[in-house]
Amino acid sequence: MSPPLLAVEHLSKAYGGVHAVQDVSFTLAAGELLAMIGPNGAGKSTCFNMLNGQVAPDAGQVAISGRDVTGLPPRQVARLGIGRTFQITATFPSMTVRENVQVALLAGAGRMNRLAGHAGASFVAEADELCRLVGMGHAAGRPAGELAYGDLKRLELAVALANKPVLLLMDEPTAGMAPAERVEMMRLTADIARESSLGVLFTEHDMDVVFEHADRVIVLDRGRIIAEGTPAAIRENPAVRATYLGEGLTFGHAPAAGARAHA
Amino acid sequence: MLEVTGLNGWYGPAHILFDVDLTVGPGEVVALLGRNGAGKSTTFRAVVGLLAKRSGRVRFAGRDISDLPTHDIARAGLGYVPEDRRIFTELTVAENLEVGRQPARAGAATWTPERLFELFPNLGAMRTRPGGRMSGGEQQMLTIARTLMGNPKLVLLDEPSEGLAPKIVEEMATAILAMKGEGVSVVLSEQNLHFARLISDRAIIIERGRVRFDGTMAELEARPEVRDAYLAV
Amino acid sequence: MSFLLVQFLTGLAGACSLFLVASGLSIIFGVTRIVNFAHGAFYMAGAYVAYSLTTRFSGGLGFWGGLVAAALVVAALGALIEIVLLRRIYHAPELFQLLATFGVTLIFQDLSVMIWGPEDLVGRRAPGLQGAVDVFGQAVPLYDLFLIVLGPTVLGLLWLLFHRTRFGILVRAATQDRDMVAALGVNQKWLFTAVFGLGIFLAALGGALQLPRDAVSHTMDLRIIVEVFVVVVVGGLGSVTGAFVAALLVSELNAFGILVLPQISLVLVFAVMAVVLVVRPFGLFGKAEGPARPAVAATIRPWRVFGPRERLAVAAAVGLAALLPLVAGNYLLAVAAELLIFALFAASLQFLMSTGGLVSFGHAAYFGLGGYGAAFASKAFGLPMAGAVAAGIGLAATGAALFGWFCVRLSGVYFAMLTLAFAQIAWSVAFQWTAVTGGDNGLLGIWPPAWASSPRVFYLVALAAAVAGIAALRILVFSPFGYGLRAVRDSTLRAESIGLDRIRMQWAAFTLAGAVAGLAGALFAFLKGSVFPDNLGIPLSVDGLVMVLLGGVETVSGAVVGALVFRTLTILLMSYTDASKLVLGLLIVVLVVAFPRGIVGSLSEFLARRQDRAATARAGALKPAE
Incomplete structure (x- = not known):
């Protein structure tokens, strides 16, 4: 077993x-x-x-x-x-919803050490798919810093799910x-x-x-x-x-x- | 006792409260109900002067306190217990109470640590314990006791049941009714209608920063459509 | 043996003033969350005022009365500064608080020279305690014994104050939650003022008590503040007991270190500090802070890459700058090259501050190391300019990697204090290791090769380096690494839980920023033909912060504009006034209070608001009247 x-x-x-x-x-x-x-x-x-x-x-x-x-x-x-969400949401307020997920995807792919190339242009499709999954597809371009609390919780779930x-x-x-x-x-x-x-x-x-x-x-x-x-x-x-x-x-x-x- | 008229509040550029009116009579327990983000905490913060930008009038015990700083409002006999407890974790129970102490006030019950320990027997058994070593329920009791040390005529309780075990919530209800028995007016903000129903005389429902309902508990019971529209129980 | 005992007693006596100043800093930090960089200035003011009260106007008060009166006078001054300045910045980001109090230090420095003159002053001996006692055949000054007793006495009194009085309980409560204390009916404004006054009283008393032991000079502020930072970092910010124990430790290390290796005693102290920090990052008696407040306010508006219009504007600006040699003379070109070098330096610091969220108060260390590296390579090994500059970058990056390894383990104000302390070590090594660095005389004769020696060519070299360096930093900001850094800055908790290594990323950023600063420093050495210890001094580090702040922390272009404006201002100031520190200090204070977003930040805010207004006006015109 x-x-x-x-x-x-x-x-x-x-x-x-x-x-x-x-x-x-x-x-x-x-x-x-x-x-x-x-x-x-x-x-x-x-x-x-x-x-x-x-x-x-x-x-x-x-x-x-x-x-x-x-x-x-x-x-x-x-x-x-292991994906984790927190009691008090922890997200990256200076980034958009999509970028929050992109960072998680980049980190999961082990590509965070690259010094060149535009991070905002990587994993766009995957990030958008995750945003849609948690019902945040319409807000992918919004800064995380101005989201309502419930939406932050959703975003956290998307981030936690990013790396399967x-x-x-x-x-x-x-x-x-x-x-x-x-x-x-x-x-x-x-x-x-x-x-x-x-x-x-x-x-x-x-x-x-x-x-x-x-x-x-x-x-x-x-x-x-x-x-x-x-x-x-x-x-x-x-x-x-x-x-x-x-x-x-x-x-x-x-x-x-x-x-x-x-x- | 408390009379709020045309209260507006802003959080940064966001307009949160719109012409909120509410009145509380002596010895009355009023529940301020509404969803998260409806404006309950913001109303309390605006009343006690912790909101940077607001307008409207607040009269308390016959005097206009609209433009007073927070500490003077507290000294006028208006107690405030914020939602996240905020006890002083490094200070002992007795020291926490000392921070809240104010001189006796005419027309209000006078509280001493001894009297409070009768109301909250748990606290009496742990006077020298640092606040950080207490359970969530004990901490919630301590915040209320600490505010009572200021001999308030009215207490604003922000979400007293949030995050507490159902059993502790029942004890909380007992304590609030005891305060009422001493003539202290109470306004509590709640999402938990079951809890509010146990102790309140009147309910005010707030939604998106506006008052949508103001009436007795019985009137609210009689109008399930109001409850369903704004409380989503 | 008895000699060692006497040395031990000297150490104990020295700990007294250090403890008083450090405990004052700790108490103020506890309640106001401000690390008072001006604490050394108040210490110095205490000594100067005590000097005046005990020598010139000693009637009535007597010597001891004079010391206490001096501390009270300075404490009143401190309370006044708290009311006028600090009350405006309690909610500002840490960087602004540190800078504003540093501005106060600069103002005090020039004022003290104006009032008491540039010479060191020797005060009176303490009446009744002039003599010495015999300890195992060695003479120990009575005054030292007095200080040895005074330290623990003050510690005991402070303990009683904080645990047995209502004021003390309120202070401890406010240390944890200021708003809650206000909601319970305590006027926190006056509580803060009282606490600040108490902390300043302790600092000034510490300064006054040094009178019989040491001459009073206008450099004693920076000397003590670095030692005090070491003490509070070792002892734990906010802990009075920690300050006491750490003051003893540091003072003893100084007393014995000087016997072993006079030049290296400072290094010994820092080595101990480094060990303590690795083992206990919050100091011996400190507690882990909650998540650190952002040192720099984070913008909500996410960053984006330049659009075509902005690219065109940047290209045009660079093109215009490249045409400057056609119209400018040699002096102007040399000044312009200097401006470019500082723009590069400021940009490297801005990268560290905004993308990395790391506010370094010792960034000049890497600028200076770049200069020294280039100088060694060119003088001792005869490397050509390109090789020497590469060596400069290498030395700066090595230094940044070494110091950074310790610094990034901390965050917020601890990080700021540690970077400052390390920069001070680098400075004292450059200053004291005369055989290698030439000490105060510096290293001279570092000139570019013949092909680059004309101001015109050198200007173009500087322009190319600055443009390449700044472009590289901008690419870095938008790279995955840059996003990772911002992620770590925004929420370490979240970043770690998606697999990012905060310490390693910030260490890399610190080293990279140090390397770019080293490039600027190496070029500066070739521009001036020399390197001096000043090139890695704290004043230059602070200049860098002011440049970034002046332009606006949030954008790379802000750092460039800030550097250009600030450096031009300084060059003008130098030629018009002697009180340049006074003017600079006032400038910093005004900037922090009135224009916290800097030139570029205020400008873009203004433009955004105008756009919004225009948009609303358009929308309003389209909408039919309701």
Whole structure:
């Protein structure tokens, strides 16, 4: 049997005596959407940052398709086919939408060291195709610095998809978007993921988004995994209700188990 | 208590707020609802003088505060809790509270650290802990407590539930109702209608910088088309 | 053994003033986020005012009262400057803040010469502490012991101030989030002024306390500021404890370094700094800053390549410049060649600043290295001009690669301080290593070969080099490498997560910019026939920044226009006034406050606005009345 797309084993990290992440293990298969939820400060961001090499773990291992990537810097993890989006969007505001994607394509092709030739004229077709894919085709020539927040999130997705990743790490992909936009954004991501059988790991506070789109959910609390399972099982899990979900007064009516928009 | 008339606001060259009117009575809890980017945070920033360019009148507790600098508005008894918490991570809980301290104010409840620890028991157990070592929910409680140290007559709460676990959001609702019980008026901006419904007397819906609805919570419930048009729940 | 102990005590005593000045800088930075380049100037002012108060007007205050009064007077002056100048630039990009405070330094330098004269002044000894005590058979001045005790005392007092008073708590809160403090009812304007005044008080007191130990001179500002930068970089900006520990370390290194190798003591200090930075990039007690603020404001309007009209205009300008020898005399041609060389230098710095987002305060180091490289090659090895210029470029690129390796590990103000410190090392090596560099006398007799010796031909050579160099930089801006650099500048987080290596790219950019500056420096050596340490001094580095700023940071053409205008201005200034630093300082301050976008930036903004207006007018004319 081939190794899973992403395998995390016994990952731990402490800051000044506080255990941000403790002994976290899970796997993720190609084509799967895995949600990581939990209260703020539960260690979700730290966990993400360890997966793409921004933070070095104290202990544990991260393997991508069986290859150990623990301790590699983000740029090397990226070259192994990991796309990432950030909680607060990170794009290049001084460039147009198209140029943002072109830079990602140039970087992926290893052509960033060329000292001559016009970068704005390379990979135009590929860049435009990606912009179209995320619904930004009409805005390809606009400066990223003046985009609305939702559009920035889309652009980030295009950039993350530029180099045909095998795994997407999305930290709160819909934070700061209007509810309708949220659903649309996740639907788009889910479609892309299933079409190209990408693995997607995402954190999210919007329970409606989580329960509608995730195949599986991991719940983190104080750095530990306290529950793992299908969205339906997680909703009914008493430990999760006690620490995280509460009585369900503050989120809407997610569809019942199994009724996900899953073709 | 608070009376805003014809408020316009700009962010750089972009005109964001258009003739926003809103009033808040003593001890009232008003929810300012709307999508992201509708102008809720900008309204708050304009009221407390953190927006570089704006026009319109703001009257508070019987006096015109339209042209006062931010710190004088705070000293007039108008508290503001921004959306991203912004506690002082290097300072302890007690020190965070000290930064917010203002002299007692006639006509407003007087808060001391001891009283606040009754309202937020979690905080009382961690007085010497640096703010950076607290969980998101505890930090949100601390920002509210810190603003209450200024003995405000009215508090603007920007997205108090954003990014919090549903369970903490329920605790937040309890705390806001306790503030109301002390006679503090509250305006909270929200995208979470479920949460707003739990605690508010009145709702104001803002969309693209304009007020589209102003009425009681019951009136809003009775008009699902308004809700669907502007809130997209 | 006892000799070493005494040396150790001397080091401890020397640390006192260094700590006071550095802690002041750190406290100001913490709250205002401004690295106050004028801090050395206030230190110097403290010493001068204390000199006057204790010698000329010593009645009433006495010696000690005079020292404290001097610090208070200077602190009041500092508060005034904060109100008048700094309040206008708190939201400006870092570069402008650094430059504006540097402008204040220049103004202070000329003013101090005007008021106190150019000679060094020797102050009074401290009454009651003139004597020395015997420590294992060696005499240790009592005043040194006083300073050894004073340092930790001040540290303790500052700790109490920041942890036990409301003012201190507010300062610590404001260090993290100024707007939030205002929203809680604290008047941050006056908090800032008070903090700035406190920091300046510490600097001025540090200067005043040096009175019994050292002569007061008008060069003490730059000397201390470089040492203070080393201290805060090693200790960690914003940390008072860090400033204390690092001041001790640096002072001891100086005290013992001088025993081992007098000429190299500075190098020893910098070596330690380099090691600390590699191990802990934010200093011993510093914390990682959040993402650095852009040093230069990023434009929203994306750059684009020249259209046919612009190409034609550039070709016409170059063609006209090539025709200059037909009308101009020899003097004018020499001046024009100099202008071209500085345009090339400014363009290389502009590339680094805008595309790379790296604001170097020591770019002249590579200009100077280019000159020295060419001079060595031509004098010692008898290389022809082309070979010598190539050698100059080689030396500059090597120097830039060496220094750059350390510098690009940092960003923002740390980067600026480190580049400045390295330039100062290069300068002191050129100044002190007389056997090789000729020291202050420089290297003379570097002339072009016969074919290029006429001003006319040399002008054309300079024109060709400048055009080729600037064109190469422009090609670089639009190349994949240039885009990668901008990507790294715009968002390091994003750039790294698509596989770009920030450090390596910025290192390459730093080296390339250094090489182009080296080309300019080598040509300059052949133009003047000589090289002096001034060619790599800090004033020239700052001139470069002013040229770029004057023209407009955002475009290559801005750097060229800025260099032409600035150099012409300086040449005129030199012949009309003695107070050239005063005028330059005022020019910088006015530029930063009133014209932050520079000549070309303001012009293109004006044109864009006119176009917009025209477009709206047209649209309005077409639209029927509503």
